Amino acid sequence: MSRPLRILLVATCFPPQPTSASLRTYAFARYWGAAGATVDVLTTRKRPDQGGFERAAETFRLHEIAYRAPGALEWLRSRHKAGEAKPDADGPARLGRGARFRQRTGVFGDVRMPDLSASWVRPATAWAEAEADARGPWDVVVGSSGPYTVHFVAERLKRSGRAAAWVADFRDLWVDHPSMTGVFPFTMRERVLQRRFLRHVDLVSTVSDGLATVLRRRTSAPVEVICNGFEPEDFATLDPAPSLPADGLVRLVYTGTLYPDGQDPRPLFAAIARVRTAQPDVYERLRVTVAGTTAAAWPDLAARDGVSACVECRGAVPRPEALRFQRDAAAIIIVDWHRPEDGVLTAKLFEYLASPAPILAIGSDATSPIARILAETGRGHHLGRDVERIAAHLVRLVRAPQTLRTEPDAEAVRTYTRERQSLRLYDAIRALTDGDPPDRAQAARPPKP
Incomplete structure (x- = not known):
């Protein structure tokens, strides 16, 4: 034509x-x-x-x-x-x-x-x-x-x-x-x-x-x-000022909506409870910072394991602020769809690919689309529902954060x-x-x- x-x-x-x-x-x-x-x-x-x-x-x-x-x-x-x-x-x-x-x-x-x-x-x-x-x-x-x-x-x-x-x-x-x-x-x-x-x-x-x-x-x-x-320019134009307080706490950030019928962050809270018992000094430094319209559901879920005190709710925030949270986080949490056969691939994953913080995926298993993309791009760790493994990564995040950093495949990331x-x-x-x-x-x- x-x-x-x-x-x-x-x-x-x-x-x-x-x-x-x-x-x-x-x-x-x-x-x-x-x-x-x-x-x-x-x-x-x-x-x-x-x-x-x-x-x-x-x-x-x-x-x-x-x-x-x-x-x-x-x-x-x-x-x-x-x-x-x-x-x-x-x-x-x-x-x-x-x-x-x-x-x-x-x-x-x-x-x-x-x-x-x-x-x-x-x-x-x-x-x-x-x-x-x-x-x-x-x-x-x-x-x-x-x-x-x-x-x-x-x-x-x-x-x-x-x-x-x-x-x-x-x-x-x-x-x-x-x-x-x-x-x-x-x-x-x-x-x-x-x-x-x-x-x-x-x-x-x-x-x-x-x-x-x-x-x-x-x-x-x-x-x-x-x-x-994702749009690389969205991150290049962000306010460079830190979005999270410099108070010595280690913040895992989640931004976006949580769909309870398909996403379950409870393995994360079970792991945090395990850390609290085994290494209370690590637990005292951990925070889960949540921004989004369903942020209020997170303290209730955490309360089942007695760790609601570690959850910070920011509610719905403007998108640039959510991107700054992702940029400044110690790690970014993504909650995978618990039925990988449904093929659900949240749009939030692609924003996370462009952030510097390591991605920790909770839920589902290694057959999920999110697990595949994390493996392709080298951008994070898919931890599934393994509470022991999640807890070990949380301890590493606090005690030796550099060990969770990966070498991303830049070309694979640009594909998205x-x-x-x-x-x-x-x-x-x-x-x-x-x-x-x-x-x-x-x-x-x-x-x-």
């Missing part, structure tokens, strides 16, 4: 919304445009409470479509926002009942049906149809979900001839989500829709080999694994930059239109397991 490739990226999650999903879709638009494509991004008009990740639209055109859900759903949205962190009288903020329901089922949370963005589909589709009628059809429409609603827009454009090809990007599984169960009877409708969408797409992308395995059972379209990745991962998908999109992806594709492909 001699002219620039015209791509429409449909994604409700996009800057300035401060989510890991926005980081992925922004990287797609940014790097596809820089590679020579003409990229339009179709997204929602963001609400006042959805800011914080402002980014320039230098290599693409941004089109925000306003919408308002029915009154009852808008009321539910306000209740969900208010219930995300409900303070206790005697302790840190706890998740409210509505937030716990949403976390368990995925409804109104960009994963399962219903979703508030359902009211956005009609005006978004109308804009896209008018744009295609005025400027000509797109070569490719890419719908990045969740929520599933983006695929309604993409499907309509493909079936009406306003887009020549359709790519469905699944950041999470939908019907087969390993922890978000959905709500009956919407689950029946979801199964029908997923079958329909996957029958008509030309290409599917997702974030891990495990999720790709599930999707390949559902579609005859090719499935590409495009990891979430957002630029390289985004360009891998761009090459696959190019192949849909002219079958001639550039040589860069092989260089950017991550190592096979």
